[in-house]
Every structure is written in structure tokens, then in C-alpha cells.
Amino acid sequence: MVVRLRRIIAGVGLGVVIATATGIPASAVSDDTRVSVPGGGTLTSNIWRGGQSSSGNTYKWDYQVSAVYSGSQKVTSIRSTWTLGSCLKNSASWSIGVSTGGITVGAGSSWQCKSITAYWVNSNGAKSASWRSTAVAAPSKYYQSGSIYGTNVARVYTKGYAQPKEATASV
Amino acid sequence: MIAPRRAVLLSLVLCSLFTAACSSGGAPESESAAPASVERVVVPALPAGHRYVFNPWDQQLVAYDPATGDVADTSGGRELYYYGFPTASTLYTVGDTVERGFEVVEVGEHEVTTVVAAAANEAIFPLATDGVQAFFVIYAYDEAGAEQGRRIVRLTTEGGLDTFASFSGPSELVDKGVLVGDILYYSVYDATTDQHTVYSIPAKDPGAAPAVVLEGLESGELYADEEVLLTSDGATVSGGEAEYACASLCWFYDELDILIRISTQEEELLLSVIRMEDGNVADAISGVVGFEVHESTLRVHTASGDVTFDLASDAA
DSSP states (O other): OEEEEEEEOOHHHHTOOEEOTTSOEEOOEEEEEEEEOTTSOEEEEEEEEOOOEEETTEEEEEEEEEEEEESSSOEEEEEEEEEEEEEEOTTOEEEOSSTTOOEEOOSOSSOEEEEEEEEEEEOSSOSEEEEEEEEEEESGGGBOTTOOEEEEEEEEEETTOOOOEEEEEEO | OOOOOEEOOHHHHHHHHHOGGGTTSSHHHHHHHSHHHHHHOEEOOOOTTOEEEEETTTTEEEEEOTTTOOEEEESOSTTEEEEEOSSSOSEEEEEETTTEEEEEEEEOSSOEEEEEEOOTTEEEEEEEEOSSOEEEEEEEEOTTSOEEEEEEEEEOTTSOEEEEEEEOSTTOEEEEEEEETTEEEEEEEETTTTEEEEEEEETTOTTOOOEEEEEEESOOOEEEETTEEEEESSSEEESSSSOEEOSSOEEEETTTTEEEEEEEETTEEEEEEEETTTOOEEEEEESEEEEEEETTEEEEEETTEEEEEEHHHHHO
16 A cells, blocks of 8 residues: 655745746655555655755755654664756766765756765664755756756565565655 | 566466466466466566676666666566575565565576466565575465465475475564575564574474574574574674674675675665675675676676676685
């Protein structure tokens, strides 16, 4: 059973609406996916991305991903695997605030969509795993408006069961 | 763009050889006897220049180009996962957590062959193998999908499954296993006490009574260093020459004195080669998709293409 909830956070009331270079409001957005786990409980995958902000010659987006198990089973491991990407050109760079560093697209003038994947695992019995950081496109003039995208794959293993359970959320 | 996937149709041919449910006739009977197996098992499409690789992190079979690292297709999606042994083997099990249709399959570079299909109400997972003998755990379910108990089986040379031990109830969740010589060790998780008990049973004697070896373990992970049983507390494997930091994706190659581990370091996925002698990391590489060991050569399938390591020099 998959329960999928998508919500667009109204930006005006929260004060997070930022006007982009093209005048399109960039609101915060998030997605939850919840699934049942063999042996009992539920796994929720969440990804949240804040509104676009400008800082000097860059665009920035705060984001957060999480995997949360709710139930009585003991957790062997729980993890988030997340991918954030965007479309850039003219040797622009893209980073998502992880240790693997950023990437740079080719020198061409056509849009190229690139992404970075990162991982976080808790194998200490914790029932959640989460990560929060900031994605950056630079220079901002070579970022294709509205092209940022992201997914978060949550996976949990519970004690005594071979099967993993996975849930994917995307924005 | 992910290419369309195709179902394994080999089970139509082979399940009639290996399962009682399919043994009575030709294709029409086979289709009606085990439709779930035919529909649920998925292998990726294989473009020119690509080969099959098992990705243990994702538990998916992927179509991989060793020259470029390109992954053209995967078995991913829905609730379907591939399951591998914790020691070297070309045998895997594959099935859908919800719909089931589990099979034992043999994965070659360019083909996936069904070895035996599980019954429609059962799931089958690898337990232990030494490359000759292969043991599995079968979970049985009722019509509502509730688990009814587990049993340990051994794959016979004729493609059958001999039952070695049966278990019922939430206090008898058979978990992990390892072969040490002719002894099969397996762990059983008791959810009511949150503890594992390790049993042993002669690997060549299905009728033998199991013996309790260890009690009160935090984790059911079991490994072997030559003739020595190794256990884990969920983070560290101990009992051998040294202690090894390895939570779950660990493969011991004791003949090479090497442990291979796939883990995350900060936000990166790494394959590490660890010397069993002292537990130190000899090599590490990121972007891992899968790996293989042939004699003393480790071939790591990475996002940039294959990278090889000489394990004989790493162990030295």
C-alpha cells in the first residue's frame, strides 16, 4: 500500500517566495511517500526543497531529505539515497553541499542536465536518517529557470527480515 | 531513459524440471501452476557491449558497460529485488516482496537462467554457500500475506530443495548463515527478546538435530575465516585475526586474506579492500556499481567503467 502526499508550500505566507530571473515565483516544495514494511510499521521518504534565492552571482536552494521508520520492529539499517540535478550551460557548476564535491557542465551553449547522488546510512538501530544542505548553481545566468529536480529513496532493513522496504519521494 | 524490461521466460521451461507444481505437463499447465514466477521475475534489457552485473547496494541486476560504466537498464522498480549470498556465487534469488514469484537464478555475463522456482506462496533468500553446496531460507505465507514460518533448504544437484530445518512463529526468524567446512551455522532472531541465537547443523545431513553454538547476540550476521566462525554486533565483525568494521555488506575471501566491504563514507558510496590480517584498508574506490573476484584479481564495476586490483599485493 503506497500513500503518496504531495504538497506545495504556499510561499507568500511563509515569506519564501523569491522572484527568479524570469519573474516566475520559486516556492518551496516537498513530497512524502509512505509504504508498509514487512513485519509491521511504515517507512516514509521525504524530500523538501526551499525556494530559490540569489546570492551574488549564484542561485541557492536549501533542501532536506529523510527516511523515517515508524513501528515496533528493530531496525538493522535505514538510509537515504538522494539525487539533485539541474540544467546548466557554458561551463556552469552544480553542487549539493556534500563531500563528493560539485560538477561542471561542458562549455556548450545548449542546456545540459546533470545530477549528483549522495548517501546517508544509520546502522546503529536508529529509526531515521536525514540530511540537510544547500544546492548551488553558478553562475546564475547559466541555470535554466525551473530546471532543478530531486528524488530521495528511503530504504529500511528490519531485524530478522531479508526483504528491504523502499519508498521514493521526488520534487 | 530506461529501456523496457522483459520478463524471464526461462522459468516456463525449467520449472517443470525442478518443481512439483510444474512437473505434470507442458506449457499450459506450467503457466497455470506458477504464473507469478513468469510474470514477476525481471531482468534488464542487454544492449550491445553491456553485461549483467549485480549491484549489492541497490539489490538490483543492471545492464552495465565495463568500458564506460554506463548502466543502460536495471531490474529496479516495484517491490522486486535480487538477493545475493555473503560469499562468492553466481546464484541469486529474485522476487517481489508483495507479489512474490520468487526464483533461484544463475546470473552469467549475458544471460539469466532460472534454476528453481519457489511456490507461489513462498519467498526464497540465500543463506550460505561454499560454491558447491547452496542453502536458502524459504518464508511461507498464507493467502492474506501473513508469514507462516520459515525453513532452511539445500539446493540439490537435480535442482530440488531438501529441507534441513523448519521454524514457526515470530521467535524463530531464521536470519543469516555461513558454511564452515561441512558445518552450516545459522542465526535465528527472536523478536520478543531482540536477540539472535546461532545454531550448527551438519551440512550433509538433513536429518541431524541442530546444536546451539552461541546465544544472546545483538546481530545475526555470520562470516567465516577459514575454519573459524565470525560474528557481528551489527557494526564490528569479530572472532578472527582482527576486528573488522563492517555493518552488513561484507564479503570475506579468506583464501586471499581479504575482506571486501561496501559502505558509505560521509556521503559517498565506497568499496574498500580490507586486510584480514590487521583490519586495515588497503584500497578504496568510489562510484561502485558491483564487483567480482577471479582468482587474485578484484574487478570493480564503477560508474566510470571497470577498475581492477591485484588482491595478492593488497594482502601482502
